Amino acid sequence: MNPIDRAVTSVHELPIAHYRSLDPLKNLKLRVTLKRATRVGRLIADSVTHQVSVPVVTAAVATGTGEGTAATAAPAAVTTAGTTAGTTAGTTAGQQRGHPRAAAADDDDSDDYTFSWQEKLFSRREEDMYSDPNRCILPLQVNYHNLLTEVREKNGGKRPTHHLFTHVDHDNFTDTEEFQRGATTAAEEKPTFLEERLISVRRRHLEGHIDTTRPSRDSCGRIQPVATWQTDTRLAVAHTTPTRCLYMYIMADLTPNHLEPTAQDEYILCTLKVNANGVLSVQPDITFSSLAEVQSQSESPHSKSYLLETRHQELFEFSVQHISMEIDKDTEKKEKDLLKEVYRRRTDMLTSVVGDDFQQPPSVDSARVVLLGEIVSAEGFDASSLYVRYLINLPEGWYVTDTACLSGTTQLGSTSFLDWSGVVTFALPLEIEFVYCDLARPEDRLIQWPEMFLEVCSIDYWSRQNVQGYTSMRIPDMPGMHVLCLSSWRPVNYSTRSMMQEVFVGGTPQLEDLMYTSVPK
Secondary structure, three states, rough: OOOOOEEEHHHHOOOOOEEOOOOOHHHHHEEEEEEEEEEEHHHHHHHHHHHHHHHHHHHHHHHOOHHHHHHHHOOOOOOHHHHHHHHHHHHHHHHOOHHHHHHOOOOEEEEEEEEEOOOOOOHHHHHHHHHOOOOOOOHHHHHHHHHHHHHHHHHOOOOOOEEEEOOOOOOOOOOHHHHOOOOOOOOOOOOOOOHHHHHHHHHOOOOOOOOOOOOOOOOOOOOOOOOOOOHHHHHHHHHHOOOEEEEEEEEOOOOOOOOOHHHHHEEEEEEEEEOOOEEEEEEEOOOOOOOOHHHOOOOOOHHHHHHHEEEOOOOOEEEEEEEEOOOOOOHHHHHHHEEEEEEEEHHHHHHHHOOOOOOOOOOOOOOOEEEEEEEEEEEEEOEEEEEEEEEEEEOOEEEOOOHHEEEEOOOOOOOOOOOOOOOEEEEEEEEEEEEEEEEOHHHHHHHHEEEEEOOOOEOOOOOOEEEEEEEEEEOOOOOOOOOOOOOOOOOOOOOOOHHHHHHOOOOOOOOOOOHHHHHOO
């Protein structure tokens, strides 16, 4: 593995990537490798051993006598014995404290483990807590106690890893550094008095346990200008619905061998987050952005190593590698066919519930006009009982789905005895849908719009019908509401015979065709 040039102190300094996949998350496999890059304690021990052994070799070569050798070697033996005694005492004390790492420091400097989605591995602090059944009261604690017992029986009482462990979505864990980022990336930036006070206010809105003693990336938290989390207070103000997310943290316990394990020495190596839309967020990124970056990885072409610096000035090198099993071509084709069949059945189910009786939009070379109108009233006529006949003429290229709506008659209306204004109300609603499609129309010819012809008739006491007027109108070509007041006319014969026939027999001059109201063909 080729580590990067700069060591990081938090996983938040590493790049993050977002992925979308239809494959279930149970098939996700990540291989995490961790090994120690430098160790301050080991360097000091090596230097002390080197200083002790040099006088012994020099005395044996220079004097060549047993007395000189014994006299010179005695201090060396004392020093070596003191060093050995100190190491043995430290190892014994470490074993008495219950830390086997103090006795086998050279065997636990590296870890290599393959993690699955929501796979639980316990840390040393969690093992101390869940190993005692008297401490496990909640159902989750009892479940973890049983899981820990099974893991120990499976591994012969040993831990699967030395440093690595996980926090799954059920754990009461909150990434503190995610909520304590600075306003800028400047290292010399200092928080103001107001920022320091607001940090404690914001922590009260965080869900889960937060270790306030853990130092953040910039040694103290600051308010981030852009809010990337949701709280009850923020939801009440913004009136937004949060997206449910599932989290998984791959952690590492980097506590030195001679110290008790604490939460401050537990570091996040990888953060996995999946939202309700199926988007997987991984930090650090498990892919590469350029071909040169891929070719630079000589040992593992699918992983990139990073250096992590602890608070004890120790460096650890780790990598996160995506090793999920790739699906073969036949299985992938079967899965796609199965998804298509599922989507088809879902569409059929929705169609059976909702129905498919929906009008399709018109094509490119056609137009659709919907008329929602009303014949309101008539006024200014001599008769008191009136009705209206209407007829709609469709020019070439126009048609309707129901031809019965092209003509009709209103109900018979009369003027009110209390209101002598002469207004007869009909309030007849009209709902007609016109469709235009004329592919053979020349481009230089204008489109002719449909016209409506109206005939106002009256009925007297003796059931004699007379024509009171004719009028016509063109369907408006602009969308919106239009109120049209039409003036009517009728032919009149002023001869004595015609006038006497209208009074005694009934009947008035009429048009041979109602379409003559407009410009005749």
